[in-house]
Amino acid sequence: MIRGRTALRKGWQEGHVIVAPAEFAGSLSAVQVAAHLTAGLRRARPDIPVLPIPVADGGDGTVDAMVAAGFSRMQTNVSGPVGDSVVASFAMRAETAVVELAEASGLRRLRGRPDAASALYSTSTGTGELIRTAVAGGARRIVLGLGGSACTDGGAGLLTALGARLLDAHGHPLPPGGAALRRLAHIDTRGLLRVPLVVASAVDNPLLGRRGAAQVYAPFKGAGPREVDALEAGLARFAEITRRELGADEADRRGAGAGGGVGFAALAFLDATIRPGIEIILEELDFGAVVAGARVVVTGEGALDEQSLYGRAPIGVARAAWKAEVPVVAVSQRCEVDRDLLRRFGVEAAFALTDMEPDPRVCASQAGSLLEQLAVGIADAHLGRRLIRNY
Structure with missing residues (x-):
């Protein structure tokens, strides 16, 4: 290791x-x-x-912990949670890359405090861009740490960055953010980049409901009651269209609500496995032997x-x-x-x-x-x- x-x-x-x-x-x-x-x-x-x-357990500091353990730090410009460019890092060793959602799409990337607007429109696009960059650099396995996210978009931005197209009833691409998912009509996955993915998470929430991504975590990201309802509706629509078009029924899986629902996208579209983040990180560090x-x-x-x-x-x-x-x-x-x-x-x-x-x-x-x-x-x-x- x-x-x-x-x-x-x-x-x-x-x-x-x-x-x-x-x-x-x-x-x-x-x-x-x-x-x-x-x-x-x-x-x-x-x-x-x-x-x-x-x-670390998959949230803030995961990349830093891996770099301290001997991984190489790789940096690139990606989209921040509200669309501005940020410099974000991932860790890499051999063919394994460790990508941290908070690096590109985290609350710490917001300029100022989270508010209702950022809660509705924040996106996981930058995290998808980090994964794409890692694959282009030779990664054949991705460990994706979820935690500290600013977004509640169900991973829609991540999928878009990896080549999927999320379209409304007129065939137009949806704008970023979880609220826009209420208008989702079709998902085109023909251009989706697929790579072996392991999700490291410290939570096991489902996508929807009282323990779901919107109702539990969106208030910490600036959402009030109206925004929570809009985000819940968007995630529910996303789950419905995914089930109808892909036959993937992952909304109730443990961890689907992690990272603002990025766990759902990883499960439904990328055939990921979700495990406790600290277990994965300790394995990468060869902790059992040390x-x-x-x-x-x-x-x-x-x-x-x-x-x-x-x-x-x-x-x-x-x-x-x-x-x-x-x-x-x-x-x-x-x-x-x-x-x-x-x-x-x-x-x-x-x-x-x-x-x-x-x-x-x-x-x-x-x-x-x-x-x-x-x-x-x-x-x-x-x-x-x-x-x-x-x-």
């Missing part, structure tokens, strides 16, 4: 520490979190080897909450470490889930920056130095002996 990681671990003795956090959203990237934790651990215990492995013989794994993310228990990075890391019988410590900016419950999911101990500094604004602005202090405490508490499981 990761050639550099394989070479590194060959010279290591039993008892190394792995630092495998996800990003602290709005504060530090996964790479930065790993660097600060590593610095604190090394300061406290310079005798113990520490291996930083930033991780964790063997470790003393402890330190993982975490910005907020440990109930959602963390269902598909997000820290629990995925904990499950992988469990298989290797390596205990796990989690860190976060704030911890909103009972520590005893975390133990049931394989997390031996959990530490939050708010335990040290109760002001969340200070936690965000001084997250790096606080993480280093926290790492020193973790080293004092957990690296003098091997942790003993009590669950």
Whole structure:
């Protein structure tokens, strides 16, 4: 898998520490979190080897995590979520490309805060352009991370960028965005570029309904009640025409609503498989081999909450470490889930920056130095002996 990681671990003795956090959203990237934790651990215990492995679950930071692990960063100009040109990256190694929806079509690409207009018209076109560029560069397998999207277009823009045509009753191409799908009459897939695709997602929502892409996630993208209704209607029309013309009935599949419905397009048109994003990323990082013989794994993310228990990075890391019988410590900016419950999911101990500094604004602005202090405490508490499981 990761050639550099394989070479590194060959010279290591039993008892190394792995630092495998996800990003602290709005504060530090996964790479930065790993660097600060590593610095604190090394300061406290310079005798113990520490291996930083930033991780992600398919959302923001996925490309950065893969680049940190030895993939090459490739950059290109693509369409942003509202049509303006942006410079976006994907990660590539050999014939595998890792494409992150948030890179081209994410909320962070909007100029200003999301609003009703951006909710209706944002598109996944740029993500399709990234995939096309990766294929042109030699990729024969695409890992597509979903998360952090600005769009609720069901993947219509992605399909258009890959050569499909979505037409109204007069044979005219639909404009971008989920609301326009209400006028969809015909889908022409004769020019569609097809490539083996694995979707990495942290959510399992269906396309439609109260747990669907529009009703659950569109409000976070600037949609009010009217916009949610319009987007729901557009996605429902998209699913209906897809079923009628392609015979593909994927709207109720787990993960079809991921990435504003991009999961649906991947399933129905590209014959994709959808898996928990953190599992895919850990496989690409060869985590199962690297964790063997470790003393402890330190993982975490910005907020440990109930959602963390269902598909997000820290629990995925904990499950992988469990298989290797390596205990796990989690860190976060704030911890909103009972520590005893975390133990049931394989997390031996959990530490939050708010335990040290109760002001969340200070936690965000001084997250790096606080993480280093926290790492020193973790080293004092957990690296003098091997942790003993009590669950």
